[in-house]
Amino acid sequence: MTTTLITGANRGLGRETARQLLALGHTVYIGARDRARGEAAARELGARFVQLDVTDDASVAAAFAQLDADGGLNVLVNNAGISKLALNGPEALEVFDTNAVSIVRVTQAALPLLKKSANPVVVNVSSALGSFTANHDPARPASRYSAIVYGASKAAVSMLTVQYARAFPEIKFNAVEPGYTATGLGGADHSTGRPVEISARVIVRMATIGIDGPTGTFQEDDGELGW
Secondary structure: OOEEEEOOOOOHHHHHHHHHHHHOOOEEEEEEOOHHHHHHHHHHHOOEEEEOOOOOHHHHHHHHHHHHHHOOOOEEEEOOOOOOOOOOHHHHHHHHHHHHHHHHHHHHHHHHHHOOOOOOEEEEEOOHHHOHHHHOOOOOHHHHOOOHHHHHHHHHHHHHHHHHHHHOOOOEEEEEOOOOEOOOHHHOOOOOOEOHHHHHHHHHHHHOOOOOOOOOEEEEOOEEOOO
């Protein structure tokens, strides 16, 4: 049995990733700040719920204590994230705390459980907006879109992926670019984005890699994306 935790999973990409992994036989924990919404999503999908605010150390510790008591963890999907204009200090700190620092906070808490797994996997949801390659390629939408703080926070996610893969070779760490998706990220209108059913596939693909799967890579639909 493969047990998977997805952060920020009560809606959008996280919820769809949970749905697809459940269909593949994973035991999935919906991690969400809001208990009512998280429990509702878990109930509707047939998943389990764990209260988890990735910006709160006590909440993270309690969540992993629950997972440990329930039997452990095999796969962690660091999906929780926010987007704001953030052209001021307080909002920039909030974006970096949620998008980048939380990966350290959650991953560090997960490591003791992941190390007990025969096939431990971590998937960090990043973005082409944080890719230097995509930002400098005129053929890529990321090269034409300004996302000053959000893009920088996702570049940090990518480097965290590289560094964790190096520091813990027994665990597979990979970043993914899910593509521009029709979600409610940042409270903006993303209705022109593609369906979550398509965008979640790369997350699912990397969450289900085998023991010989890659580590320290940045993946998108058709393969690897340059950092």
